Amino acid sequence: MRTVENLRGRVRFAFKDSITILKKNPKKESLIFLHFSYGERFKYSTGYKSCYNDWNFEKQRIKTTKAGILNANEVNEHLSNLETYIYKQFSRLIAEGKGIKKSELRKLLDDFTHRNIERENKSELNFLQFTDYFISLKKKEVKPGTLKSYKQTVRLLKEYSSDKKDGLNFLNFDKAFYNNFTHYLTEKSYNVNTIGKHIGNLKAILNSANMEGIEVNMRFKARDFKAISELTKAIYLTPDEIEAIKNKDLSKYENLERARDIFLIGYYTGQRVSDYNGLTRDDIVIEDGIECFEIRQKKTGTLVLCPITIEIREIMKRYNNSPPPKMPDQKINLYIKQVGQMVDINEKIFINYIENGKKERKPEFKYNLIGTHTARRSFCTNKYREKMPIYDIMYFSGHTTEKEFYKYIRISKQDRAIHIAKSGYFNL
Known part of the structure; x- marks a missing residue:
């Protein structure tokens, strides 16, 4: 007995982002990808975006009953045409006895959607030309900060190519190149984490080229x-240091006071600066009798409720019972260092850095290391020391794994051991 083999494959349409992320932020737009399974797995960007609320998961199409989506039928027709076309071409290739290569499927779809005209003939692009195409492609797909990071990597690759007289052929990205490029960046005094970021971006470029059939x-x-990394010498402020900053009379220095107040709201809420700098009265809600900031975290799309503490209310009194007006992050970083110096947060911290390609170590006053990120890190570390459950801290901070949380807070192994010992699971 035998069965008839299914040679048609299977098409489905799905978002680039996970359903878990989109459920938490149902209006967040995400690229729609065509996924084709035929023993191998192949995916192709449709060039269109949608969101959880507007997507019919059963039909794998945009909801046509949703008011305000004027081109829903046009997009759905495009998806249907893609589905019909790939089935037709797949059947033809099978009938002709040809092997099914992902690069061939991609080329066929590029021809069908006329994307090859927009991109030129990618197989003829050298690596540095492809990086320009990669940047133009990512403009539609990633956040501005990520795009900026990609551009920095491309700039460094072009500088490396020029300085080392290396044409950067697609076939020459081997371990020797890796060693030479990381050494080149080290000589330019980039730190380990920055070098790791650029290696990660390079891998994204090469992976994109591979997916394009190059x-x-x-x-x-x-x-x-x-992509190498190491723990940075980021600091946290102790409860006493936070109190000193909070109690400092800055009424004569309007900018210092506002920067200090924004920073403290970051500390009391445990949020990233992108979420705590710029809160308004419209972000305040009352849940079960408790006044909270309702914050949709920009990095993850997660919705969190941060209780408005007594300390936050005292701050808001200075601004007509509203959060302080938004201030540029760079200004906060500048002013909060000055406040730290004014309240004598002058402990000397030894930091590692790279200069002229060599690792160096030097002392630095603690106040010079305070920045907008210090607020959230101090919240996490101090709440951990106060025995708040880790998952409760992570709810506010936005960390998704304990591993990342422990890397983030500034706790020694000895402190962590004592914290665990006092957790109630040991008979002490």
């Missing part, structure tokens, strides 16, 4: 071609 040296996917 022949790439796959050595870049090896474990030793990695």
